[in-house]
Amino acid sequence: MTDPGAFTEDAFLGGQLRLRQPKSGHRAGHDAMLLAAATPARSGDRVVDLGAGVGAAGLAVAKRVAPIELVLVEIDAALAGFARDNAASNAIAADVIVLDVTSTADAFAAAGLAPDSVDVVLMNPPFNDPTRHRASPDRGRETAHVATVATLESWIHAARRILKSGGVLTLIWRADGLAEVLTTLARGFGSLAILPVHGDAATPAIRVLIRAIKGGRAPTQILAALMLKDESGVPNKQVREILTGKGNLPLAMA
Structure with missing residues (x-):
């Protein structure tokens, strides 16, 4: 459980969004803003951020698209408290729910998330491979970053259950785990669009952003890669625009 006592207040989207978050443990950063910039929400949509933490990605989507019916789902009550305050x-306006993403359909329905009731789901699941990831002494950080064998499958299953037919799932995952994402999404999702994310042009991708449609049948697309830094080692123009709330990624244009 996260200690809510010590926190920082940090600016996102060029100061448009200010978030309190714990000094230690899992902290929101670039992954959350990239996920938000890849999420194709529209005004009036019911949007659910699974594993929302302090609410960074979901709140960033709400800043871009208004109004939406935003739901932030987080297992850690202290982080959920930060999300509510943020x-x-x-x-x-956001409904903050303390709930384990791996909970049953009945638990989701009791929290107001019935099957086939959501337009958009976004999520940044724990994705580090436990066989290659050095365990953190911080339990909150460990829970937020390290995946078990069933993590990805259970999170995508939860998204599939609450999404309407034709609803959109957007997620971020480590690039070397792309095969397992594609295998898991094959059950119930299609029309995939994949955006590789590289630290720079000289190194392999470190993340993949994926947009999937529940029941979609269109061919999978692999989009032009996003380079976080240019040749001089500074964030490139597209990334700077995203981080300052002035730009989106192609995945958001479904």
Whole structure:
């Protein structure tokens, strides 16, 4: 459980979004903003951020697309408390639910997330391979970053269950785990669009952003890669625009 006592207040989207988050443990950063910039929400959509943490990705989507019906789902009650406060301090309406993403359909329904009731799901599941990831002494950080064998399957199953037919799932995952993502998404999802994310042009991809449609049948697309840094080692123009809330990724244009 996260200690809510020590926290920082950090600016995102060029200061448009200010978030309190714990000093230690899992902290929101670039992955959350990239995920938000890849999420194709539209005004009026019901949007659910699974494993929301302090609410960074979901609140960033709400800043870009208004109004939406935003739901932030987080297992850690202290982080959920931060998410609730962050929504209020940024004047964003959000329903914050303390719930394990791997819970049963009945538990989701009792929390207001019935099957086939959501337009968009976004998620940044724990994705580090436990066989190659050195365990963190911080339990919150470990829970947020390290995947078990069933993590990906259970999170995607939860998204599939609550999404309407034709609903959209957007997720971020480590690039070397792409094969397992594609295998898991094959059950119930299609029309995939994949965006590789590289640290720079000289190194392999470190992340993949994926948009999938529940029941989609269109061919899979692999989009032009996103380079986080240019040749001089600074964030490139597209990344700077995303981080300052002035740009989106092609995945958001479904």
